[in-house]
Amino acid sequence: MKHTVKTKIFKVIALFPDRLGYFLYHFLQSIGSKVTLENKIQSTNNTFETVKRILLKNDITLQDSKIAELGSGWVPVFPYQLIFEGHAKCVDTYDINEHYNEKEILKLNEYFSKQYDFTTNEKKKYSLVKGVNYFPKTDICNGCLKDVNLVLSRFVLEHVPPNQIIKIHDFVYSNLETGSHILKLI
Numbered sequence: 001m002k003h004t005v006k007t008k009i010f011k012v013i014a015l016f017p018d019r020l021g022y023f024l025y026h027f028l029q030s031i032g033s034k035v036t037l038e039n040k041i042q043s044t045n046n047t048f049e050t051v052k053r054i055l056l057k058n059d060i061t062l063q064d065s066k067i068a069e070l071g072s073g074w075v076p077v078f079p080y081q082l083i084f085e086g087h088a089k090c091v092d093t094y095d096i097n098e099h100y101n102e103k104e105i106l107k108l109n110e111y112f113s114k115q116y117d118f119t120t121n122e123k124k125k126y127s128l129v130k131g132v133n134y135f136p137k138t139d140i141c142n143g144c145l146k147d148v149n150l151v152l153s154r155f156v157l158e159h160v161p162p163n164q165i166i167k168i169h170d171f172v173y174s175n176l177e178t179g180s181h182i183l184k185l186i
Contacts, residue, residue: 037075037104037107037108037111038111040074040075040077041077041111044077044078044081045081047078047154047185048078048081048082048085048086050185051152051154051183051185052086054183055181055183058181060150060181062082062086062087062088062150063086063087063088064087064088064089065086065088065089065149065150066088066089066090066092066147066148066149066150067079067082067088067090067091067092067148067149067150067151067152068091068092068093068094068140068143068145068148068150068151068152069082069091069092069093069094069151069152069153069154070094070140070151070152070153070156070157070168070184071094071095071153071154071155071156071159072093072094072095072099072100072134072136073095073099073154074099074100074101074104075100075101075104075105075108076093076100076105076108076128076132076134077108078152078154079091079093079128079132080108080112080129080132082152083129083131083132084112084115084116084118084129088131089131090131090132090133091131091132091133092133092135092143092144092148093132093133093134093135094135094138094139094140094143095134095135095136095137095138096137096138096139097136097137098136098137099136100126100134100136102125102126102127105126105127105128106127109127109129112129118130140168140171140172141167141168141171145172145175145176147177148176148177148180149177149179149180149181150180150181150182150183151172151176151180151181151182151183152182152183152184153183153184153185154185155185155186157184157186158186
């Protein structure tokens, strides 16, 4: 679907009451997306390599980091890569929406189980790998950045109104400990 048509459709959906608009948005995304899990993993891996390269250039390591991710997306590929390949201690991922789907997460778990031995937290709504904490319908400004040493966002801020970006930056800068870092890909 052409980008302009898709944008017009989503603008119309935004006119509906939140609950109905949200349902239609998810429905259209699920039937309109031909992206496979493997495609998502490969695309996210390219981003992960970019993040590693930028951090390495600045003498910052992912290992043993507590990370806050702004914008969770549809599948937690990036948090999984941060945990398994970056050896992060944990990833708290915040999103003002709730896009995760248990069926897709189980597929992701199956994919990563071929390479890594891990356990999931099955007592929560989603069977996420231990170390990944999902905060849907939560503005990061309502989150907890205690002990977070790295805040990451990937292609999220271009969807956020400017006044909200200022609010996010004010919150993050006033709540991170000295020596913490922020990396935003736009």
